Amino acid sequence: xxxxxxxxxxxxxxxxxxxxxxxxxxxxxxxxxxxxxxxxxxxxxxxxxxxxxxxxxxxxxxxxxxxxxxxxxxxxxxxxxxxxxxxxxxxxxxxxxxxxxxxxxxxxxxxxxxxxxxxxxxxxxxxxxxxxxxxxxxxxxxxxxxxxxxxxxxxxxxxxxxxxxxxxxxxxxxxxxxxxxxxxxxxxxxxxxxxxxxxxxxxxxxxxxxxxxxxxxxxxxxxxxxxxxxxxxxxxxxxxxxxxxxxxxxxxxxxxxxxxxxxxxxxxxxxxxxxxxxxxxxxxxxxxxxxxxxxx
Numbered sequence: 001x002x003x004x005x006x007x008x009x010x011x012x013x014x015x016x017x018x019x020x021x022x023x024x025x026x027x028x029x030x031x032x033x034x035x036x037x038x039x040x041x042x043x044x045x046x047x048x049x050x051x052x053x054x055x056x057x058x059x060x061x062x063x064x065x066x067x068x069x070x071x072x073x074x075x076x077x078x079x080x081x082x083x084x085x086x087x088x089x090x091x092x093x094x095x096x097x098x099x100x101x102x103x104x105x106x107x108x109x110x111x112x113x114x115x116x117x118x119x120x121x122x123x124x125x126x127x128x129x130x131x132x133x134x135x136x137x138x139x140x141x142x143x144x145x146x147x148x149x150x151x152x153x154x155x156x157x158x159x160x161x162x163x164x165x166x167x168x169x170x171x172x173x174x175x176x177x178x179x180x181x182x183x184x185x186x187x188x189x190x191x192x193x194x195x196x197x198x199x200x201x202x203x204x205x206x207x208x209x210x211x212x213x214x215x216x217x218x219x220x221x222x223x224x225x226x227x228x229x230x231x232x233x234x235x236x237x238x239x240x241x242x243x244x245x246x247x248x249x250x251x252x253x254x255x256x257x258x259x260x261x262x263x264x265x266x267x268x269x270x271x272x273x274x275x276x277x278x279x280x281x282x283x284x285x286x287x288x289x290x291x292x293x294x295x296x
Contacts, residue, residue: 003069006061007077013058015084018213018226019092020051025217034152034215036207042214059206066175067182071241072121072249075175075234076112079266082230082273083108089222100272107269115262119249121241136243137173140236144169148212160220163212164228170209171229172236176245177202227270235263 024047028038042048058081065074083105090101147166151159177198185193193199216225241247249259 003065003073004077006065006068007074008080010058010061010065011078011081012084013054013061014078015081015086016088017051017054017056017058018081018217019085019088019222020047020054021214022051022217022222022226024048024051025214028214028218030218033218034148034211036211038211038214038218039207062175063178063182066179067186070121070247071176071179071237071245072119072247073116075172075237075241076115076263076266078175078237079112079230079234079270080108082226082270085222085226086273100275104269104272107265107272109269111262111265111267111269113262114265115259118255118258118262120255122248133244136240140169140173140239144173160216160224161228163216163219164225165232167209167212167216168229168232169236170205170212171233172238173240174202174205174209175233175237176240177205179241179245223275227273227275231267231270234266238263 021042024042024045025038027045028041031037062074062078065077086101144166147162147169151162151166181193181196181198181202184196184198213225213229216229238247242249249255
C-alpha cells in the first residue's frame with residue numbers, strides 16, 4: 001500500500017508538472033529546438049520552474065517507490081500521471097470529461113489493475129550476465145536515439161509524438177537505473193553510490209529526456225506528446241525490470257494473456273485521455289515556417 005500511495009502521488013506531481021511545463025514551453029523560441037539553450041530560456045519563466053518543481057517532487061517520490069517496490073509494479077502506476085494532467089487541463093479549459101474522458105480513465109485504471117493482479121510483480125535476483133544487462137539498456141537507449149533523430153524528418157504533430165516516445169523510453173531506463181542506485185546506496189551509503197556509474201547515467205538521461213520533452217511541448221499540442229511519453233515509459237521500465245533487474249511476473253498462459261491485455265488497455269486509455277478536448281491546444285497554430293528554424 002505504501003508503494004502504491006507513493007507511486008500515485010508521484011504520478012500526480014508529474015501530471016501537474018507536465019501541464020505547467022507545456023504551457024510555458026509553447027512560448028519558447030523555436031531556434032532552441034532540441035538544444036540545451038531551450039532549458040536556459042525556459043528557466044526564466046516562473047510557470048516552467050513551478051512545473052519543474054512538481055516534476056522533481058514526482059521523481060523523488062517515484063525514486064522512493066522504486067526503492068521499496070519492483071519496477072514492474074511502480075511503472076504502470078506512474079502511467080496514471082495522465083489523468084492528473086487532464087484534471088488540471090480540464091480546470092483550465094472548463095471542458096467536461098464526457099464519454100471519451102471517462103472511457104479513457106476507466107480503461108487506464110482497468111488496464112493497470114489487470115496487469116498488476118495477473119502479473120503479481122515480485123522481486124528476484126538481478127541478472128548477473130553483463131552482456132544481457134548492456135543489451136537491454138543499449139536496445140532501449142538506441143531506439144530512443146533513433147526516434148529522436150527521425151523526429152526532424154516528419155510533420156510537426158508526428159514529430160512531437162516521436163519525441164514523446166523517445167523521452168518515455170529514456171525515463172523508463174532512468175527509473176531502472178534509479179532502482180540500482182538506490183540499492184547501491186542501501187548497501188554501502190554515499191561512498192558506494194558515488195563510485196558507481198549509475199547515478200551519473202540517471203542525471204545524463206534526465207537532462208537528455210528533459211530536452212526532448214520540452215522540444216515536443218514547444219512544437220505541438222500536449223495531446224500529441226504526453227500520451228506517447230506516458231505509454232512508452234512503463235513499457236520501457238517493465239522491459240528493464242524483467243530484462244536485468246530480476247523482476248518476476250507470472251508467465252502462465254492465462255496470466256500472460258491478462259498482462260498483455262492490461263498493457264494494451266493502458267495504452268488505449270492513455271490515447272483516449274490524451275486526445276480529449278480538455279488537453280490544452282498548445283501551439284498547433286504556429287506557422288509552418290518554424291520547420292526552417294528547426295532544420296537550420
